[in-house]
Amino acid sequence: MIKISPSILASDFSKLGEEISRVEKAGADMIHLDVMDGHFVPNITIGPPVIKSLRDVTGLPFDVHLMIDNPERHIEAFIDAGADILSVHVEKNPHLHRTIEMIKNHGRRASVVVNPATPLNTLEVILDKVDMVLLMTVDPGFGGQQYIDGMTQKIRDLKKMAVERGLGFDIEVDGGIDLDNIYEVTQAGANVIVAGSAIFNAPDIAGMIRDLRRKAFSAEEIK
Ligand code: DX5
Ligand code: ZN
Secondary structure (H helix, E strand, C coil): CCEEEEEHHHCCHHHHHHHHHHHHHCCCCCEEEEEEECCCCCCECCCHHHHHHHHHHCCCCEEEEEECCCHHHCHHHHHHHCCCEEEEECCCCCCHHHHHHHHHHCCCEEEEEECCCCCHHHHCCCHHHCCEEEEECCCCCCCCCCCCCCHHHHHHHHHHHHHHHCCCCEEEEECCCCCCCHHHHHHHCCCEEEECHHHHCCCCHHHHHHHHHHHHCCCCCCC
16 A cells, blocks of 8 residues: 655645645545755745644645754644654754654654665664654755656665564655656555655646556556
């Protein structure tokens, strides 16, 4: 089973609530919310008040991707706002264990993220404590970028680490995922798929989510 997590970064920000309802009706499994602080990444997006205002719009889990410095300082605010899964980067996070513990102590799902250039061995100390690992397949900061090819091997390597250690964490991929590469990433071991522009730029978003699911299990062309 794979899960599809549309990134609202590619949606129309003037009507975020309606955009979330639209992807929920179209068959999304969760909602990916990209939080950027202008320090960890060059861009600035949304914070806890906006997430809180969207919480009642949907029953789907909020998959909150924190691209911020010192995430530990803000974990409680995001949990209060309604985050269900919180992903924190290993880069610029000196207190990774404390941050992950904080998330788990609040009964939420804890996830760690690595940028494309960050090696997987930075995860070794924390792998047995997380519910999910998010592998960035583009440098974070913007939607609509191209998938970095070398990331497929990284997904395979992470899957191998999970199997060798007998761990069942989810593997989420984020950045440049579309109909052309979803089969490749799921074959490599990813089971949670973030897609922003592929979904929100599609004329028929329900059709796109359905096709992404089909392509995740089949290398055949969709007619
Ligand atoms: C990038 C964000 C992604 C982005 C994905 O920094 O973390 O979630 O919105 O968008 P696409 O699918 O368009 O690459
Ligand atoms: Zn993201």
